[in-house]
Amino acid sequence: MSQPRTAVVTGASSGIGAATARRLAAEGFHVFCAARRRDRIEALAAEIGGTPVECDVTSEPSVAALAGLVGERLDVLVNNAGGAFGSAPVAGADEEDWRRMYEVNVIGLMRVTRALLPALLASGAGTILNVGSTAGRVAYEGGAGYTAAKHGTKVVTETLRLELWDQPVRVMEIAPGMVRTDEFALVRFEGDRQKADAVYAGVAEPLVAEDVADAIGWMVTRPPHVNVDQLVIKPRAQAAQHKVHRQG
Template identity: 85%
Template sequence: MSTPETAAPRTAVVTGASSGIGAATARTLAAAGYHVFCAARRVERIEELAAEIGGTAVVCDVTDAASVAALAERVGPRLDALVNNAGGAFGMRPVAEADTEEWRRMYDINVIGLMQVTRALLPALIASGAGAILNVGSTAGRTAYEGGAGYTAAKHGTKVVTETLRLELFDQPVRVMEIAPGMVRTEEFSLVRFDGDQDRADAVYAGVPEPLVAEDVADAIGWMLTRPAHVNVDELVIRPRAQAAQHKVHRVG
């Protein structure tokens, strides 16, 4: 029989771990005692991160079923926590000018990818006896705004999948949670959204005294996951103080 000294550490999978909120969450969970499987497409980044935190790098594209199956095999029969962080926003065109491929890509990553990873790892989460699924949504999954229809639709999908999964797993030893960040300044999110246009990316945060940073969201994720197993934080909306609502942001200068 294992003792506290010899028991295996808790394990967690973090998707989209190569940068931003995902990388910060991997570091936070490692500091809390988890062995973290750092899953993302960019091998060099996740290998560096895994080496830093004593985790395991797993190359994974959440939109590819075979890649997700390989992740589940690498994780094994037992898993304590899954953070579905892989996501992304592409473009800001109005619906009348929408790019079909941008919309499809957002849905594939934010909804289909989340489903595929959850489906593949759910048996291991149940087997742990106290599993936790934490989906990284967005305030965009709660409020519409001009130019954001493709992303807001995808993140509304993230929210509803989370709510449905909680209903479906009500009698299983798995908590199902969502964190919905507002304005978070990371090195890549807006830059990717605007196809590498640094000026447009910078304008999103221009004059905002203190937007959230990845570590703020990771800290909240760590808190949610480390509550007692009977405590389910259904959803946590987190914004910078300067952002009163999606459309109302205090800017200086």
């Protein structure tokens, strides 16, 4: 009897991460749901038959514990843990916000990938999928810290692909545009619901987490010789970062 396919999803406690965990479970993966908020990942893991792992990607011991729990073999890693903090211009930037964004979106991604790469290689056909952003491709006012971090996600992905070109592992990135989730904008604007809602004001159909999870599910289930290097996904209403159709 063959072993069940396994997947790790970081940042699985909400939004794209939780939706991705559900989608991969539906595809037949046993999912390790990794995030800091244990109550949420325990509920999610119970729902999908996965394994909850309390994990902070900014902590080396925490990531080492994740790798120990996963074991010697892993089929898919979805580096989803990330976040945007603040929207100040460079002249008024908060150093701690920038540091936190780089720590989770770039260093955390590196830390988890480094820890789990041996298990991905051992599978004989591993997949690393990094959740980037259209912010990793286009600069915009008030977003320098986040766009710099997500450009980092993009470049780390490209470098990994070059470094692992002769190994049995694929390296992919999905770059979503406007996605309405319960927490992303709210966290960015430090709980200011009015500012968070203004991001999506008048947009009839922004993407939702399930749209991105659906694309991730497709990407990681292509035949092993097919590498979807990068997939940019936006709502129809968003032609570019600065050009969004708003009604009313």
